[in-house]
Amino acid sequence: GAVVSQHPSRVICKSGTSVKIECRSLDFQATTMFWYRQFPKKSLMLMATSNEGSKATYEQGVEKDKFLINHASLTLSTLTVTSAHPEDSSFYICSARDETKRKNEQFFGPGTRLTVL
C-alpha cells in the first residue's frame, strides 16, 4: 500500500519550453500532496503544498507563476515548469499523505529528473 507514481521519470527539453510532471497516488486518496526539488548532494527542498480542489501553497522564494500546480482530483497532482531554463534542471519529487491511515507519513514518488538544455 501507499504507492505514489510519477511521470515522466526523466525529461530533457529545450530552454523556453514547458514541462508537465504528473504525480499519482495509486492505492489511496490524497487531499494533500507535496512537491520538492533536490539538487545533487543536497537535501530536499519543499516547493509547494498541493491541495485538492484549491490553490497550492508555495514556499517562500518559489515563483508560483513559473511552477504551476494543479490538484484536480484526489489521486492526481501536476507540476508544470513554465518557460524552463537551464537553472531549472533538477530532480523533482512529489509525495502524498494518506490521511485516513497514516499519521503525517509522506510517501514519495520515484522522482523526475529534468534537464533543460
Place this chain on the structure above:
Amino acid sequence: QKEVEQNSGPLSVPEGAIASLNCTYSDRGSQSFFWYRQYSGKSPELIMSIYSNGDKEDGRFTAQLNKASQYVSLLIRDSQPSDSATYLCAVTPGTYKYIFGTGTRLKVLA
C-alpha cells in the same frame, strides 16, 4: 528558524556492526519524526516513524526519540552493504509539512 540537523558523514561502519545515526531539531512543538533512506539517484523511502518518547523497533531498525533533549536517532543492527545510502531525518513542527535534515551518508564496508 526551525531547523533539523544531521551530521553529513560519511559514517563508515564494518559489515555486521551497528550503525548509529543522529538528528537534532530546534522546534519543541514538533509532533512527528521520520527516518527515510535515499539511494543515490532515487527518491526517499520511509523506514521508520516515531511519535512518542522511547524506542520503536522494526526488524533491524530501531528509532529512538527523546523530546526533552530534542533528538531522534536511528540504529541499524547487523549493517549490510545494501544499507549504504543517505539517511534523512524529517520532523513535523506542529504542521504536516516536513522539515528535512541534510542527511547522513552511511557506508557499510564489506
